[in-house]
Amino acid sequence: MAERLSARQAIALVSDDFHELARPASKSEPDGPLGWEGYDTSRARAAERTGEQESVVCGTARIEGTRAVLIAFEFGFLGGSLGRRAGDRLEAAYAHAREHRLPVVPLVATGGSRMQEGMLALTQLQRVARQSALTRAAGLPQIAVVRDPTTGGGWATLGAGADVILALPGAQVAFAGSRVRPADADPAAYRAEAQLAAGSVDAVVRPEELRATLGLWLRLLSRPSAAAVAPPRALPTPGAATGSGPPTGSATGLPATDPPDTGLPATELPATDPPATGLPTTGLPATGWDAVRRARSPERPRAERYLDSCFTRRAALRGDRCGGTDDGMLCGFGEHDGRTVAYAAQTGTATRPAGYRTATRLIRLADRLGIPVLTLVDTPGAANDAEAERQGVGAAIAELFGAVAAARTPITTLVIGEGGSGGALALAAPGNTWATPDSYFSVIAPELAAAILKRPPDQAPTTAEQLRIRPQDLVELGVVRGVVPVVGDPEAP
Numbered sequence: 001m002a003e004r005l006s007a008r009q010a011i012a013l014v015s016d017d018f019h020e021l022a023r024p025a026s027k028s029e030p031d032g033p034l035g036w037e038g039y040d041t042s043r044a045r046a047a048e049r050t051g052e053q054e055s056v057v058c059g060t061a062r063i064e065g066t067r068a069v070l071i072a073f074e075f076g077f078l079g080g081s082l083g084r085r086a087g088d089r090l091e092a093a094y095a096h097a098r099e100h101r102l103p104v105v106p107l108v109a110t111g112g113s114r115m116q117e118g119m120l121a122l123t124q125l126q127r128v129a130r131q132s133a134l135t136r137a138a139g140l141p142q143i144a145v146v147r148d149p150t151t152g153g154g155w156a157t158l159g160a161g162a163d164v165i166l167a168l169p170g171a172q173v174a175f176a177g178s179r180v181r182p183a184d185a186d187p188a189a190y191r192a193e194a195q196l197a198a199g200s201v202d203a204v205v206r207p208e209e210l211r212a213t214l215g216l217w218l219r220l221l222s223r224p225s226a227a228a229v230a231p232p233r234a235l236p237t238p239g240a241a242t243g244s245g246p247p248t249g250s251a252t253g254l255p256a257t258d259p260p261d262t263g264l265p266a267t268e269l270p271a272t273d274p275p276a277t278g279l280p281t282t283g284l285p286a287t288g289w290d291a292v293r294r295a296r297s298p299e300r301p302r303a304e305r306y307l308d309s310c311f312t313r314r315a316a317l318r319g320d321r322c323g324g325t326d327d328g329m330l331c332g333f334g335e336h337d338g339r340t341v342a343y344a345a346q347t348g349t350a351t352r353p354a355g356y357r358t359a360t361r362l363i364r365l366a367d368r369l370g371i372p373v374l375t376l377v378d379t380p381g382a383a384n385d386a387e388a389e390r391q392g393v394g395a396a397i398a399e400l401f402g403a404v405a406a407a408r409t410p411i412t413t414l415v416i417g418e419g420g421s422g423g424a425l426a427l428a429a430p431g432n433t434w435a436t437p438d439s440y441f442s443v444i445a446p447e448l449a450a451a452i453l454k455r456p457p458d459q460a461p462t463t464a465e466q467l468r469i470r471p472q473d474l475v476e477l478g479v480v481r482g483v484v485p486v487v488g489d490p491e492a493p
Contacts, residue, residue: 003207004148006050007057007074010107014145015061016072016213023053024092026085032051033084034114044077050076055110058093060102066222069097071158072107075149080110080243082153084116090158094131103141103218104132108159111177112152118173125153132161143214143223146192146201158201163365164217164317166210167192167201199319199354220333222372223340227363228410232310232374234436234486235295235301250331250362284437288464291440291471295417300438302375303330303345306416309487310374311336317362319334324354324391328379329361335372342366342414344427345376349422350383353421356396359427363403363411370409375427377415378447382423400426414484415439415471435471435480442469 010199011018031039033115040120047053054352055077061070071093073080082090097104135142144162146155156175159165167173174181174190181190188194195201205213285291304405307314308328314334328349333342344359366373382393404411404426411429418424419441435441445450446464447457455463474480 004075004109006058006076007052007107008071010109010145010147011057011061012069013104014107015063015070018059018061020057020059021069021089021093022094023130024088026088032117032374033120034116034118035421036461039116041117046077050074052077054085054089055080055082056089060096060100063105063218064077064211066103066215068103068105068218069093069408070105070107072110073154074107075111075147078114079112079119079156079379080108081112082110082124082128083114083121084124085125086114090124090128091131094319095492098135098138101138101140103222104135105160105214105218106142106144106158107214108144108154109148110150110152110154111149114186119162120292122153123472125157128157128177136368138165139175139224141218141369142220143217145205145210146171146173146212146469148172149178151175153295155359157351160321163221165201166193166203166213166217169193169204169206173201179379190383196318197325198322198323199325199358200319200321202316204304205314209286212420213293213315216313217333219334220315220340221369223341225339225341225372226370226410227372227490228432229336229372229374230411231412231414231434232306234416234438235305235309236488237297237438255293279370283442288440288446288467288469288473289461290462291469292418292446294438294442297438300417303347303378304417306376307334307345310334310339312394317358319364320354320357322357324352324357326352326355326358328352329358331358333366336374340371342371342373343375344373346379346424346427347394348378348380348417350381351379352383352390353391353393353396356382356393356400357424360396360400360403363407367403367407367409369479372409373411375411375413375428375446377413377424377427377433377441378417378439379420379424380418381420383405397422404429406474415441415480419469420445427474433480433483435474435483437471437486439471440469441474441479442467 052074057072059070091256104358142162143164144159145160146167150159161292171192172190173192173195188296189381192204285294311334314332316332328351330345333340336375343363344362413429414435415435419437446460450460450463471483
């Protein structure tokens with residue numbers, strides 16, 4: 001069992017600057033709304049034991065420099081349960097956050113709804129959900145820290161309903177409380193670590209690291225920006241030849257004055273790190289099959305290297321909130337040139353349904369918070385095994401297509417390796433997609449195209465040439481805006 005911190009101890013763990021909000025007036029009724037005999041006595045004992053008058057403590061604090069509304073649960077007060085008075089405090093805290101444009105940080109430790117108040121206690125969950133929805137609509141982030149225990153309605157609203165969820169090690173995190181689970185249930189399935197593996201928690205954070213981690217998340221999610229991010233330059237492949245054959249088309253693929261289709265005025269496009277206007281000097285692939293070989297080279301830089309080169313600090317979102325994770329899709333937020341940029345990056349593997357759903361979650365969150373997005377395309381295609389179909393791969397891809405299409409925040413895409421069919425295109429920004437010299441984009445893999453056309457396997461290179469999948473072909477066809485130069489190229493602008 002994880003160490004159970006009091007509400008004030010949890011607050012002190014993340015901030016030394018806490019100011020409690022005024023407590024809203026609450027109706028006083030003998031033994032509560034149900035007249036539950038002994039309820040007043042139980043509350044009095046809880047207050048004497050904990051020094052608190054209710055199960056939640058609400059206030060404002062600076063966490064690593066970012067001011068936020070804190071909601072800390074006191075588990076020692078009737079199991080941190082929710083009743084009408086707690087609901088009054090939560091509603092007031094959320095209203096204060098919206099009025100002052102502050103993020104909300106629930107430090108949750110609760111066993112659920114208070115039985116002594118019956119259905120009136122349970123309906124506080126609807127009240128909390130309403131306040132959370134209003135805060136979400138206001139474009140304010142909510143970052144939950146789930147402590148031990150976080151169960152029942154508290155997990156299903158303030159915990160699992162947050163934009164980002166951090167958990168303390170070993171904490172019980174589950175909808176089913178310890179006394180209502182099946183007798184033969186595996187206790188490990190109800191822990192924070194199991195929720196992390198299932199994609200329901202973004203990170204398990206040690207207490208001594210919580211303040212810095214929470215501070216980073218607050219800093220990243222509280223800085224909206226209207227400007228699109230410029231595509232990164234290509235990273236060099238160690239020992240790679242410079243290629244042969246003259247490239248066709250311009251390096252931008254569009255007139256220099258024609259901005260990406262972001263819905264923003266041209267004056268709001270990034271003024272730094274502009275795309276190149278000349279051709280890459282490291283050479284482009286001479287043939288379609290050459291492009292495929294270069295994209296599939298094990299030496300070619302993958303997403304991790306691109307993310308490390310783009311961001312000074314970053315924090316990862318993990319999981320699709322539907323029970324799945326995919327290490328082949330890296331999602332999160334990072335600092336780039338002094339501002340926050342969201343990222344979703346494929347790592348070169350076949351993308352699974354959970355990966356697409358995680359990317360959808362990332363793009364929708366960034367869109368709501370007004371943060372620009374960078375996507376890195378690198379996949380042979382969507383996972384096509386039976387399990388992927390059972391997990392709804394088609395629906396997951398459709399959701400991602402829809403999220404990209406509906407996004408109001410600018411999205412920039414760089415194809416860094418393989419661009420395999422719709423499984424890659426779903427992550428690409430229409431009108432603002434770029435390519436590296438070591439990439440290709442194809443309606444289908446050349447080998448599969450040859451098979452569909454009933455050609456022998458040795459015809460895959462010829463088929464690749466016919467498909468026109470080289471970066472320079474994609475520029476000429478208008479599929480990508482241009483080919484970015486390689487870092488360190490002395491002739492690049």
